[in-house]
Amino acid sequence: AGVLTQAQTENVETLKTKMQKIPGIAKINVGFLVPTTFQNIKVAALKICAPQYGIFNKEKTFKVNATRAYKDFSLNSMQIMQEIGGEIHTQYGIPVDVHNPQTVLNIEVDKEETFLGYKTLQGMGGLPLGTAGKAVVLLSGGIDSPVAAYTMMRRGLTVIGVHFQNTTGSSSAVQNKIEMLTDRLAQFQGGMKTFIVPFGELQRKVIMAIPPELRMLVYRRLMFKIAEIIAAQEGAEAIITGDSLAQVASQTLENLGVLYGSRILQKVGEHALPIFPPLIGSNKI
Secondary structure: OOOOOHHHHHHHHHHHHHHOOOOOOOEEEEEEEEEOOHHHHHHHHHHHOOHHHOOOOOOOOEEEEEEEOOOOOOOOHHHHHHHHHHHHHHHHOOOEOOOOOOEEEEEEEOOOEEEEEEEEEEOOOOEOOOOOEEEEEEOOOOOHHHHHHHHHHOEOEEEEEEEEEOOOOOHHHHHHHHHHHHHHHHOOOOOOOEEEEEOHHHHHHHHHHOOHHHHHHHHHHHHHHHHHHHHHHHOOOOEEOOOOOOOOHHHOHHHHHHHHHOOOOOOOOOOOOOEEOOOOOOOOO
């Protein structure tokens, strides 16, 4: 224990990176498991703290934290901390600071195995993926909608993308951007389905029939209608948007009230789906 080959080290780094992208994991403790004997614990602790690893060294103070789920172990928690901490200090001369250490070795003693952890990483937190249901997100190609999708993934929603594509000269570039955003978001839920909806013909019909000052609201109502149809096909129960209050003209309080509060939608089932704008009170930064 405490000695990794180069290949094993790379595997650990890859695993840490992947685990930090899984919703519901708050913290990741990195370390080693050894069979529970005092000798095994001591040997592993000394190897972990060896200077060549650079985790513990004379330039960083340290302490040992110990917990003992297995109460029949020969030493109590305080004795484990004193014995192991003393061995590390004697062997390597690393300074001890029990109040504000720069590095900590955590030892968790169980009946069969003991865990020695030397690094704690922050995870995404939130809830495990899918535990809160499924929703569609309106992906525009800007920063807001993918951030909104990520935010709701962290709350346990499985997210499906819906992008409304203009038939303009830049449409292929925008589609490439949507595919890149989908690939990025897919890292956090193990894959992500995204629908590309051709919207040019509907836009032309709106332009022919609707005054300019009302077109954006009509566009968005149509988008909500289509998103609800896709949601019904996919078993989704909500729509996510990247709206932020007063950020653009369509996101004024009055216009959001028209879009959210008095939608005339093709009803899927018995009622229109709820709309979640998780960034409503956030700014671009």
